[in-house]
Amino acid sequence: MKVVLFCGGLGTRIREYSENIPKPMIPVGNQPILWHVMNYYSQFGHNDFVLCLGYKANFIKDFFLNYKPHLYADCVVSQNSSRVELLSDPQEDWRITMIDTGMWRNIGQRLWAVREHLKNEPMFLANYSDGLSNVNLDDMIEQFTKSNKIGCFLAIRPPLTYHIADIDEHGRVREFKSSDRSEIWINGGYFLFKKEIFDYIRDGEELVIEPFQRLIEEDQLMAYKHTGFWRSMDTLRDRQILEDLIEQGKMPWRVNDGEAEETSPLAGVAAE
Secondary structure (H helix, E strand, O other): OEEEEEEOOOOHHHHHHHOOOOHHHOEEOOEEHHHHHHHHHHOOOOOEEEEEEOOOHHHHHHHHHOOOHHHHOOEEEEOOOOEEEEOOOOOOOOEEEEEEOOOOOOHHHHHHHOHHHHOOOOEEEEEOOOEEEOOOHHHHHHHHHHHOOOEEEEEEOOOOOOEEEEEOOOOOEEEEEEOOHHHOOEEEEEEEEEHHHHHHOOOOOOOOOHHHHHHHHOOOEEEEEEOOOEEEOOOHHHHHHHHHHHHOOOOOOOHHHOOOOOOOOEEEEEOO
16 A cells, blocks of 8 residues: 655754754654654555655655665675675665655645555555654554545544633633643544545645545544554654653554554544
């Protein structure tokens, strides 16, 4: 199954890095976060990727055109560095289609721009390419297939607790309390779509706004609830949290290491 990865945004909330390199190329450990996302899908057997490029597209193209697996694996170098022997099989066996979808397009426009590369796909995966999770993708696909709906998104709990202020029209605070995460589900950026999704997208529309509303009105959108590990890399603090996990030898998104979520958290109802 093909995997569409949206790699063209400016990454303004992590500008300290993204002014020099595109957000998907910001390193987490030794590899760009994009590599980690692609590796996650590979663990479930999905190795055919369509990258929607935009901002600093040349950096991403250069990474894959000059990819050297020995930079990320144990190896033996001999013959004055002219011979490199990997001590383990390369993890990557990827087919990568790289399409420049423009600098200023939103996610819906980027998806629309690569539709020709998906025309033979009855179903495909998609991802924002800046978040990591241990969701059981096989189960998510199975439940989506059984639902017979057109779209599915990963629903997760917000990783942070916010303080909510109830303020009247005069600026007086009626109440100030911590948010209850148990009542909140948000879009986790992992998607499943049937090819019919393109019938719901109009020119210029953001994917999760107007097209999703049309799906909801026709009961064609489902949410797959996930209570396990999930973390997006929106800020430097988010990146540091991921870096700390790697330093501790904990990478829950490496699901082949036994970290995949085991339970089936299907929402069973249309998104609201």
